[in-house]
Amino acid sequence: LAPSRLPWRSPGEPQAPFFLPPPRWPVECEVIQETIEHIEWVPPKPEPFCPPMGLEQARYTLGEEQGTVVYHCSPGNGAWSSTPERLQSPQTPSTVPAPPTALQGSRFIRARVGGAPGPLSSPAAPLEGPQDATLLFESRFESGNLQKAIKVGPYEYVLMLRPDLYTAKHTQWFYFRVQNTRQEPLYRFTIANMAKPKSLYGQGLRPLLYSQRDAQSRGVGWRRVGTDVCYYRGSAGEPPMFRLSWTVRFPHDGDTCFFAACYPYTYSDLQRYLRALAADPARSRYCAVQALCRSLAGNTVHLLTITSPGGTAGKRVVVASARAHPGESGGSWAMRGFLDFLLSAHADARLLRRLFVFKVVPMLNPDGVVVGNSRCSLAGRDPNRAYGMALPGSFPGVWHLRAMVQR
Template sequence: MILFSLTTFSMFKKKKTIDDPYESLILQHLKHYGLFAGRTIAFCTIFSFNAEKYLRTKQLLIDFQGGRPIPRLKEPLDLFTIPSTSSPFQGVRWPVECKVICDKIRHIEWDPPEPEPFYQQTGFERTPMPAGKERGNTVYCIDSAAEAPYFTRSRVGGGREPKRNSASCTNNQETSSLSFESRFESGNLQKAVQVGLYDYELTLRHDMYTTKHTQWFYFRVRNMKAGVTYRFTIINLMKSSSLYEAGMRPLLYSELAAWLKGEGWCRDGSNIRYYRNLCENEGTALYSLTWTMQFPYENDTCYLAHCYPYTYSDLQHYLRGVISDSVRAAYCKVRVLCRSLAGNAVYVLTITAPGATWKERRNKQAVVVTARVHPGETNGSWMMQGFLDFLLGDSLDARLLRETFVFKVVPMLNPDGVVVGNYRCSLAGCDLNRNYRTLLRDSFPCVWYTRNMVKKLVAEREVVLYCDFHGHSRKNNVFMYGCNDHKDASLQLQERIFPLMMSKNAQDKFSFRSCKFRMQRSKEGTGRIVMWRLGIRNSYTMESTFGGSTLGSRKGTHFSMGDLKSMGYHFCDTLLDFCDPDQTKAEHCLAELEALLRQQIRQKLGRDVDSLEGLFDVDLESSTSGSNSTESDGLPAHLINCADQKKHLRSRKERNRLRQQQEQSAVSKILHKNIKNTVSPVCPTCSKHHKHLHSHFCISTENLYLMKLEEKCVLMPCVNPRDKNSGNLCLSLQSDTASLLCQSSSTLCSSTQASEHKME
């Protein structure tokens, strides 16, 4: 009907008004279907006709082919807009209690020309103990009392910071002390105390709405002197071991070096020690990290960090470049998976080559890749950027991957934690990687929607592989954790093929011997195990060290940004090898795995085995834990706070017990009122004189004894209320302490300190 009406409408070529009643009827008919807005035909010819202008809907576009109008649907609008520099209302959202400076922090990407070596300990490193603010001068402090017990609301740009810098406690320009700052994205310095001329104690902020998780650090330093040796000591770290003990060095970024030489983040620091100090946090021991360093320039602006920072704004900048490139945007669709607690967008990328037919698109297998569920593990984001750079490139391998698979990529699962500088938790105060099974969608939206997306994807098509990129704080190299299936003997060792291929493609970075495949009960809520239980056979987390490599030519050197991104390239190469129709490589890897497993069983059992059947459940692996996290962090912070305020309802047993106590208390009050001030130096119960008694007597009731001592009454329970007058009870009162001596069966018993009541 629409095509017929448009064809009829295009036949009017003459510039005249319509007077024919039949033509008026046709125009009303066209207007009813939204194809005519009431103008005269004088404006419309077959060459100048613009039907889109007169349509009531904006979802249709009209194309003309040979003079014939062809309607088509518009492309769907994006579900979000990437923030632009000209739009101040689309920025990063912070909790309202966070005071944020206006400075825009940007760092250049740079790799050192030569790998940076580990620090070699000399044995003469100092281990200073915390001095505290009493013995030092606080030069930087963020008031933690302003922090709410749980997240309430957010605001673009965070809380409004007054003109006076409330975090600086002294005028650093006059006192020549360093000037610290961390109120920017991913910064987390809580306090800095100057305990010496060039010596500073640093306290990190815990993950917001928690009292734990301190490992990541990132802050700014100004007002330094060149050539002077400064000492920094972080005094509230919580992990009992660290890669700093194995030679890892902190990162330094100099803005003057970036401007003058084009140099970015580099490893720096000497006299590095990681050790336990004398402080505790809620009964948990605390540890210190100390190091010395010299700044390269006078009055420079420098940054110190645990690992190469990668903020939420960095991700938005990268995605803005992807969607603005027409070539990459053709096969990469960026959408919003959900909104975080603070309202920041959790982006999901769908990457695949447009299929010629619907059937071809439907038959493609899927791959799911996620990163940054732990905000302090920034190395996961650098691996993710390398993965996206390769997959969105124009190489033949990248084209083959896009033609073979549909990639679902969530590059940052925990944007709120990244923004505020957390190490492990979201704004719910919990570890998201222990809550993939959660039913609390509003408390854990990021992982809830991710699991829901994967669940729908598994129902639509085969998902070949799932991988979550992480960072590891206790082991060097890159390695994987997988899921071992002991129930299906035909699939044994299959989950180890992909990690073994990775070790062959990245021999100087990836360690297969560090890979673990145990499914511990404490890890049941992790993405790796939850996705495996959804039906994804090859489900992994890829862990990259914060330190460096101990393998091959890279032994004893730190990882750079380029090294981390190269792991994303190797991941794509390995995916092609793993899914190659020619399974020769996979068969070789399987044979190698069987030989390796036989060797491990021989070392474990002390004998050779002919068959591996029934031996796959032999415990050959240690724990996969790289953190101090438990099975779960419990409920979200706001639910815990509500539970604390809820009135506790007592059981019937508790109510009866309280009623009996009230009745006993009433009896004692009656006794107090009826007692006469009688002086008796001899106890009527034991018939003995007591030297320490000025006025003393005993009164027995159903289960009470009341004694008067120095104008006070001491109320005590009877040891044997059924035998009160047997003479086996002796009460001796000294000062304000009463002791019960029970001499039956030659046994000495003492009671608790008795309650004292003033005479009424």
């Protein structure tokens, strides 16, 4: 958890090559070997909002007892059991895996590159043949979050999100892959365990879709999709759960698509950005990249020092950080825009570098980002609520950031 031992380099000095290792995962987490990357694309027009749906229009959606579990993956319990328990309902037989060993109540112990050792399990129900139109779900990749998918109709699915690791709550961020798509049908998806009582999805926001075929053939990336979007209370229990429901048509047959709550920005995305920054002879003159500390999993919490060459004496210091909450991926895109401007040749950027020293932590909670949490770190708690009592062994990023500010 100690800061980097490398000698500090001030902006303007030659940038030594530095190795950016792949992300480290808790050993309970299975991780597919495929590299998930998306092209960057700016829509030609501002994203449209759809007409918000009132609560009176919220539709009833079938539950697990009336459907078939077609995807179930929860860290710590593998996935589909070799002898799944069969549950019968009055309407339709439902096949579910053996009860999971939840991580709630446990704590983080160990991490490694690639997550859980050994061969991967199979969390998705196998297709019965080429005519089987069941979607194939996957979320075991960086920042992914989907715990369960239940097929309740030919083209209708109820989805459950995974709580933040080592907790039983904070279900809001989603990011998952679907394959075996059909172009013609209208699909309905309902996420049944959203945690927040209010959401922009109730005010016209739509989910994001990414089509690999559109990206490869047309250069089109993430875009807002969906009709009949509604966000509503779905249970009367405590704590109450809320539902996000939408309909959509996929752009192609046999496509690989992704859904996400907001534009994903992973730890690996940040690593690629920093690698490009270090290799840029112009921008690296004003920016030194080093490690503030290591996270609980051993991922680097990066610290950028930005100022004009020639020393820092007499300059005031500005501190900026992002991604304390991993589900707020928009913060990383805002941070990237901030860094792009600050390191540019714009006259205002040159003035800012001459007057100030900027200390920037672009991703304060890399572990939470890696595993697809909504709010917490691997300590199972919100790092943004830990500034007053953070210990280096629980919240190393917050502790070292606070210590740097105090110095």
